[in-house]
């Protein structure tokens with residue numbers, strides 16, 4: 507057992523002391539067995555939510571209806587979920603109500619994939635009734651029991667299967683793949699926001715090319731927002747080998763290859779902030795195709811985005827990225843942004859004894875360009891002099 511689990515042991519031990527069963531479950535156990543870094547630790551217990559809340563001093567009822575209580579111990583939060591089987595499913599989304607059960611087995615049985623249906627007790631012993639460990643060994647993603655049932659319970663699991671392909675490089679079992687082909691259309695009932703969360707993880711996985719190829723092979727793309735007509739573009743995307751380093755790069759590369767603009771990104775319900783970042787990269791990629799297109803103006807305009815843009819450019823045009831040298835060139839520019847100008851709007855208002863207006867922003871822009879292209883030094887007195895000359899439109903000053 508590793509340190510993270512050891513820290514979480516007190517939660518399990520406390521539950522047991524109160525006469526309940528409790529186990530580590532879900533992604534943390536899977537990733538631990540794969541020797542990957544583990545994320546949040548989930549705990550499954552026979553205790554009902556009210557009982558969990560009565561036992562621990564610090565809890566947050568994050569999803570009582572689904573049996574989930576967050577327990578905070580020594581500053582770390584754990585999701586503690588009561589053993590349950592899912593209740594009635596409506597519209598292929600997660601159930602509105604759940605039935606609590608008292609056995610671990612029944613709880614594991616309602617989970618999506620065998621590799622996610624493994625439990626671990628406080629001694630580090632593995633409870634694996636559905637062959638999850640073997641699936642991990644074989645690197646296979648396989649639903650627990652009937653695939654059709656699992657996907658009808660929550661169609662988001664279809665997207666989860668593909669994001670696990672991207673994160674782990676595993677293959678789909680043929681049974682699971684067939685069910686994905688057959689039930690892919692159920693994705694239409696799932697909230698775009700939930701799909702986007704999984705899709706982003708897919709875009710960021712080391713095996714993203716494999717996952718995108720599967721998205722095409724299983725025809726799933728046809729049920730994703732704005733992608734129904736983008737088969738060829740997705741095939742192209744699956745041919746690039748580069749793995750994006752962050753979400754901006756992941757989405758920007760995707761958007762560039764499938765020709766998404768603001769409207770399509772909005773329909774994926776991405777945050778305005780993320781959309782802004784993506785659009786900056788897309789704007790740059792429209793005209794920066796080779797290394798020589800990185801002019802001084804381009805370096806200045808896109809500065810903080812240089813790594814994203816350059817890596818995408820290199821991937822798309824089959825070139826070597828020059829991130830390091832471009833960043834160096836950017837750092838060597840006389841200024842990196844307008845705030846670094848040695849003169850500001852107020853200085854100019856005083857200098858020209860005029861009221862503000864369009865002339866002012868035009869003047870600042872001219873000064874900015876002149877400094878950037880080293881026509882004048884970024885020094886207050888010199889800039890004042892230059893501004894006076896510029897205003898008189900004398901070319902020889």
Ligand SMILES: Nc1ccn([C@@H]2O[C@H](COP(=O)(O)OP(=O)(O)OP(=O)(O)O)[C@@H](O)[C@H]2O)c(=O)n1
Pocket residue numbers: 531532533534545546548616617618619622623660662663666
């Ligand atoms: N639609 C879903 C979502 C989750 N689960 C179950 O709930 C666990 C925890 O879910 P979640 O944290 O969303 O996914 P993880 O598998 O833990 O993946 P990650 O490491 O990315 O959190 C999963 O392992 C799986 O057993 C499920 O059966 N069906």
Ligand SMILES: [Mg+2]
Pocket residue numbers: 532533534545546548
């Ligand atoms: Mg998890």
